[in-house]
Amino acid sequence: MTVVLDIDNLSKRFGSIQAVKGLTLQVEQGSIYGILGPNGSGKTTSLGMVLDVIQPTSGTFAWFGQGINRGTKQRVGALLETPNFYSYLTARKNMEIVAGIKGVGYNKINPVLHLVGLEERKHTTFKGFSLGMKQRLAIASALLNNPEVLVLDEPTNGLDPEGIAEIRELILQIAAEGKTIILASHLLDEVEKVCTHVAVLQDGVLRAKGPVDTILSAKDQVIINAPDMAHLLEVLRQLPLVESFQQERDHVRLTLQDGFGSLDLNKAMFEAGIVLAQLTVRRKSLEAQFLEIIKK
Ligand SMILES: Nc1ncnc2c1ncn2[C@@H]1O[C@H](COP(=O)(O)OP(=O)(O)OP(=O)(O)O)[C@@H](O)[C@H]1O
Structure with a gap:
């Protein structure tokens, strides 16, 4: 170029x-x-x-x-x-x-x-x-x-x-x-x-x-929780489709690698023996993304 x-x-x-x-x-x-x-x-x-x-x-x-x-x-x-x-x-x-x-x-x-x-x-x-x-x-x-x-x-x-x-x-x-x-x-x-x-x-x-x-990619954020939080975090650390995650009070907020959706996540969790109590997809606004950049 x-x-x-x-x-x-x-x-x-x-x-x-x-x-x-x-x-x-x-x-x-x-x-x-x-x-x-x-x-x-x-x-x-x-x-x-x-x-x-x-x-x-x-x-x-x-x-x-x-x-x-x-x-x-x-x-x-x-x-x-x-x-x-x-x-x-x-x-x-x-x-x-x-x-x-x-x-x-x-x-x-x-x-x-x-x-x-x-x-x-x-x-x-x-x-x-x-x-x-x-x-x-x-x-x-x-x-x-x-x-x-x-x-x-x-x-x-x-x-x-x-x-x-x-x-x-x-x-x-x-x-x-x-x-x-x-x-x-x-x-x-x-x-x-x-x-x-x-x-x-x-x-x-x-x-x-x-x-x-x-x-400025407004990636979907997925909010999940499960009764056994420690097990959930352990599985998340090993799942390749998870790009990043962080624990927030009683739930975990995560983003998925490109090409994966909440359905893939739910399936992978189920296969790892975790039944999710909550799975919510939130579209992160560009403004939030921008504020995050300038907060760094
Ligand atoms: N000629 C000048 N003398 C003194 N300070 C200046 C001068 N030009 C710009 N500044 C200061 O430099 C900083 C950057 O200003 P600049 O105009 O480049 O920002 P900007 O991002 O283009 O903002 P805006 O969209 O408001 O024009 C500001 O704090 C401004 O007050």
Whole structure:
């Protein structure tokens, strides 16, 4: 797999505030990489450093195997905050101005407006746009010079549910075209729905990273108890289908290895001579999973 962005031990201190501490992660080509964390956890600072708008205190990063330079910058489109378009100019005219700045031909404008679903509204002035449309226009402007990577900071902030759904759909569409996307968000649900990979930040420290389905997998939890608790625990220690378990007061909470269900557990228990007095399956919420990561 090709690594698009390689961050190595990157830190940023603002006076007494350690905004980012020793961040190390790799973003693979074609992934949708979520930087997830509560407000103030260092997401914007991290993106700012790799986009060369914030000077790191220490550490390094490389885009496409090189330090940041004019060439690599052109391969990365970014949206750190909603850009200031001219409110009295149309979407098309605003895009012409961006195209001029980026040195891109006007013939590239309609395809990106089409991609973000604004081609039919290109003659509307920017001030007549909804917040969601403004955000889509901003994404269009970031895509104008056809970058390989798109970096977005909280792209659905402030949008209504319809606007949020549109932006999420658009992100998936852009990724389907083969672009790598790096997305900062404080919304667990957003990262789970959109991203392939996630890095969880808390107080500037990386708490977990990896594929979304392993880091944020909401595994079923099984609650069991039996009259002879000691025997039950002894059997659990030896059952290969049990991934992990812990005793809680009068019951045991456990997770099963992939591919096994509560029926398999019940059968295995019965075969070991244990008749369960209780067997309840609880779906662990993603929120619980997330809280567990940041509690560690
Ligand atoms: N220019 C700055 N000067 C001083 N402190 C800063 C500066 N920028 C950020 N910080 C601090 O660094 C920490 C991380 O902020 P950052 O904006 O990176 O977090 P974030 O996860 O993006 O949060 P949010 O979603 O609220 O933007 C915070 O404590 C913030 O107050």
